[in-house]
Amino acid sequence: MDDQQVGAAxxxxxxxxxxxxxxxxxxxxxxxxxxxxxxxxxxxxxxxLKIVTGTGAIAIFAAIVTINALxxxxxxxxxxxxxxxxxxxxxxxx
Numbered sequence: 530m531d532d533q534q535v536g537a538a539x540x541x542x543x544x545x546x547x548x549x550x551x552x553x554x555x556x557x558x559x560x561x562x563x564x565x566x567x568x569x570x571x572x573x574x575x576x577x578l579k580i581v582t583g584t585g586a587i588a589i590f591a592a593i594v595t596i597n598a599l600x601x602x603x604x605x606x607x608x609x610x611x612x613x614x615x616x617x618x619x620x621x622x623x
Contacts, residue, residue: 553608556608557604557605557608560601560604560605560608561601561605564597564600564601564604567597568593568594568597571590571593571594571597572590574589574593575589575590575593
């Protein structure tokens, strides 16, 4: 009973850790592609606003880009932290 604690989760096998890393990599690529699509959509909206209104488009664009960057940073941080947490729980993890 020295190696196991009561109620502790079973350690991940090396293949399971690899699967998590691959899934996280795919998820990160999907999120980054979504963020890029949001940015392209934001640019198109700003161009339409610039044509229609003629003013304020730069401020709107700056706000959209800032929000997009914050969301993307948060997504990357969540995925990275989860991967590090799983690696720490794996056998030999630090």
